Amino acid sequence: MAPPLAPPPASLVSRLKNAGSLFKQLPGTFRLFWQSGPRLAVILGLLTLVAAVLPAAIAYVGKLILDGVVAAAKGGGDPALRSHVMGLVGIEFGLMLVSALVERSLSLTRELLRANLGNLLNERILAKALELELRHFEDSDTYDKMQNARREASSRPLSLVMQVFTIARNVVTLSTYAALLVSLAPWSVAVLVVASIPAFIAEARLAAEGFRLYSWRAPEGRKLNYLEWILTRDSHVKEVKLFGLGQLVLGRYRTLFQKFFNEDRALALKRMGWGLGLGILSLGAFYGCYAFVANRAASSAISVGDMAMYLAVFRQGQTAFQGILSSIGSMYEDALFMSNLFAYLDIPTGSEQPRVLPPLKPPHGRNNAIELRDVSFKYPGKDAWALRHVSLTLKPGQKLALVGENGAGKSTLVKLLLRLYEPTEGSILYGGVDLRDMDVEDLRSRFGAVFQDFVRYQFSVAENIGLGHVPALEDRNRIVRAADLGGASPVITALPQQFDTMLGGWFEKGQELSAGQWQKLAVARAFMREDAEVLILDEPTASIDAEAEHALFERFQALAADRIAIVISHRFSTVRMADQIAVLHNGQVEELGSHDELMAKDGRYAHLFHLQARGYRD
Structure with missing residues (x-):
């Protein structure tokens, strides 16, 4: 709520002093x-x-x-x-x-x-x-x-x-x-x-x-x-x-x-x-x-x-x-x-700048591990911890699934990996280098991601996909490959001008899509980074049907065979494909293991899995 109006300065002298400071x-x-x-x-x-x-x-x-x-x-x-x-x-x-x-x-x-x-x-x-x-x-x-x-x-x-x-x-x-x-x-x-x-x-x-x-x-x-x-x-x-x-x-x-x-x-x-x-x-x-x-x-x-x-x-x-x-x-x-x-x-920025100059660069390739060392984080101005004492290691080629209720810290962890925020405590290493010592653009260029709240660009189909890797925005062959990998090709084929069709309702002749169709384009956009070392899928199948989901993850597993992959999903049919599953609760890793290991443990993960399975049976 806006604060009430303060009274004007009481005297002409005070008003002139105030004005003098403003004329700076x-x-x-x-x-x-x-x-x-x-x-x-x-x-x-x-x-x-x-x-x-x-x-x-x-x-x-x-x-x-x-x-x-x-x-x-x-x-x-x-x-x-x-x-x-x-x-x-x-x-x-x-x-x-x-x-x-x-x-x-x-x-x-x-x-x-x-x-x-x-x-x-x-x-x-x-x-x-x-x-x-x-x-x-x-x-x-x-x-x-x-x-x-x-x-x-x-x-x-x-x-x-x-x-x-x-x-x-x-x-x-x-x-x-x-x-x-x-x-x-x-x-x-x-x-x-x-x-x-x-x-x-x-x-x-x-x-x-x-x-x-x-x-x-x-x-x-x-x-x-x-x-x-x-x-x-x-x-x-x-x-x-x-x-x-x-x-x-x-x-x-x-x-x-x-x-x-x-x-x-x-x-x-x-x-x-x-x-x-x-x-x-x-x-x-x-x-x-x-x-x-x-x-x-x-x-x-x-x-x-x-x-x-x-x-x-x-x-x-x-x-x-x-x-x-x-x-x-x-x-x-x-x-x-x-x-x-x-x-x-004059808003101060620069926390994205590396702590050491020149910034450190892990070797490019798919052999870099990600390590979270006792990471804790709270959002600016907040007292509650969004993450607390999180320690994880992701080896090259490993697939990690993050599960937990809304607000458990899953998306926050991804924000830290992309250095959209920095840990309040602890550190995150990529290829043995602290993320804070890396050039932020170099770091993010190594990731391909599709988010739950993906953007629906009021541009052409080709641009909606090509924006996933701006240097290849004019590379139609690469865009077509990304569309195939993201399962968006059938959607595009049905459009009036296919890849040249304008999307959205903001401008003339814009073609509106369903939520699932938009999501397929967002997934294709993530696959534009063919050389990405890490793939992140944040609820990538929330708006698509079960058949499309199964086809997407078959392609995803093939594409991510030798890369680190992080998947956030509420669908356990997706989650169980991961090598490791981290169950987050109140910002902490409560359970960690494969699907079989966590089911055998009969803890929170097994409880959530049975709840969802019962819903399908009923």
Whole structure:
């Protein structure tokens, strides 16, 4: 459950201290910005500078035009004075054309940078995901960091950079305006500044609340997405219809959405209240200045052109100053979101790296034994042991079956063998080398595996199989052999384009398969690694019939004749083919031996075997 919103900092000083720490995100953000397009970054800077000086120039030329019109009218329509006015109009027209061109160019440059920067960051996020280990994906805090980073990656970095450019632009513009206002009355500059400060305070405070609101929503936002997933995915629709889950799930969706809506509404109302109050203050300051300037003009202390220029400059200067403060507030919010991105990118990894450099490499071949020496393991953040004091030795060519109730530690042991996790205590050796001293890619390249929760890739049949050994993805002969070994050939032959048939329902012309057919493709994928030294089958026959299961294991026994093979299965017809059977209970090896030895022992294995056999007889 998301934590409650913390109160905003109590004072302006504390808010500014907090903001200062967050602006440390700026250097990293600007590095990303520069890397996304150095030439475009330079162009953006030059265009911003030109756009900053144009408003004051246009306002000054406007004053000259108005004063020129008044002078020409008093001069009885002197052609020279009229020509001068027309020339000034032409200059202002040219300046407006340049302004329009600059604004369009700025918009184009921003869009190009947005695309480049968004793509760069998405690549960085995905590349980081490749570095993460299984423990990260099974940790909700890490997952929330990833989702927060992904959610804002396409907009926040550029927004933060653009706010900096906007501040620079408004500072230059405001400097030119201030020079003009000082000639009217120095205090008018102070009024312009003071009337805008409260807006900044409000923006900074509300930005912090908005960040906390959206960031801490991540766990509940994931729940909202999951409820939507239940009602929209084909894998859930049968149970939703059968058990009448629709209204229950939809009701929970509505409740959670209403909670989000109420939070958003409260923040929006607060923004409106502050905005209205500060808008009135700003308007009052403007009209106070308006009255002063109008009185000066009425008493002939300044010209009509001066009056028009001062009013335009004060209004636009007020807008520019408020823009600076608003940009600082937005930068604060953007920097908060950037802290999420950098927190994700800085997640420490590297436990997969070998303890010794260069890493040790057992000789390639099928003569390496696997040895577990007093291995114990508990998942991060958990107190209970998933495995405890497990010692096993698997010799080349030996077949080991793992049996036990759900949660006994069977799949956990496989995760340790593949170095998806590392033992909390003890060690695992491969060919006499501790797995932690091996290069993880070299280690995993020696294994072929099919898991119970295998992936159904929304790719072609050939790719679904070929992904088992990426270097051979284009080797159709090898893919065909793997399909034969996995028992998938009859399934493929019946498909419209056979190996070139697109699978799944996500994309156009995708062909959906039954669970058993998908599983045969997953088994074939495992057999793509023809040179694998170890084969792991985690419930490989859960979705196929008994005849297909028997055929699969006949092929499996032939393929694994000289390899180590590890089988996890609840079907004892499969298990009894193994040389050794390890019975796991509460994370410990309770029994170990062949089928005949364990039946003679008449312990847990024999009890489970008789229960299953009785079910078949009944």
